[in-house]
Amino acid sequence: MADDWTQKDANRFNNNTRALVDEYNKLAVLPGLYINGNLNLTENIADSTGVTVTYHAYKLSEKADPEKIDGFTGDQRFFLSFAQMWRQSKTDEASRTQVLTNPHSSAKSRTNGIVPNVPEFYQAFPDVKPGD
Numbered sequence: 001m002a003d004d005w006t007q008k009d010a011n012r013f014n015n016n017t018r019a020l021v022d023e024y025n026k027l028a029v030l031p032g033l034y035i036n037g038n039l040n041l042t043e044n045i046a047d048s049t050g051v052t053v054t055y056h057a058y059k060l061s062e063k064a065d066p067e068k069i070d071g072f073t074g075d076q077r078f079f080l081s082f083a084q085m086w087r088q089s090k091t092d093e094a095s096r097t098q099v100l101t102n103p104h105s106s107a108k109s110r111t112n113g114i115v116p117n118v119p120e121f122y123q124a125f126p127d128v129k130p131g132d
Contacts, residue, residue: 017041017045020037020041020044020045020048020117021037021038021041022037023037023113023116023117024036024037024040024041024044024105024109024113025037027105027106027109027112027113029095029096029098029099029106029108029109030092030095030096030099033095033096033099034099035099035105035106035109035113036099036100039102039103040103040104040105042103043103043104043105044105044110044113044114047105047110047113047114048114048117048118051082051114051115051118052118055078055118055120058074058078062074073124075120075123075124076124076125078124079115079121079124079125082111082114082115083111083115086107086108086110086111087107088107090106090107116130
């Protein structure tokens with residue numbers, strides 16, 4: 001495979017994505033085992049873009065304010081559904097193998113790494129503040 005990026009493009013990409021890599025590097029999967037933000041970078045960008053685009057498509061599809069269901073607004077249910085999509089149970093060994101070899105972040109990190117960077121999440125849950 002040939003690298004078709006110029007050095008300037010590569011430097012710009014690395015500078016623009018450094019904060020995301022650093023955020024994921026701090027997400028623990030097991031005690032002492034953290035996500036590899038560089039290994040997962042392109043998938044984390046894809047997840048972030050996906051939830052943002054999907055949220056905006058959801059908002060465009062609304063005809064009126066959705067009713068509250070079980071005390072949750074439509075926007076809250078959107079983000080709860082996103083989190084529920086990634087629910088799973090794994091052994092510690094499977095989690096360890098994934099972190100070391102898989103370009104996808106762990107399921108929990110695919111939720112907890114995304115929503116802090118989506119401003120609409122904080123609008124949906126105004127009692128939640130960055131860092132909570």
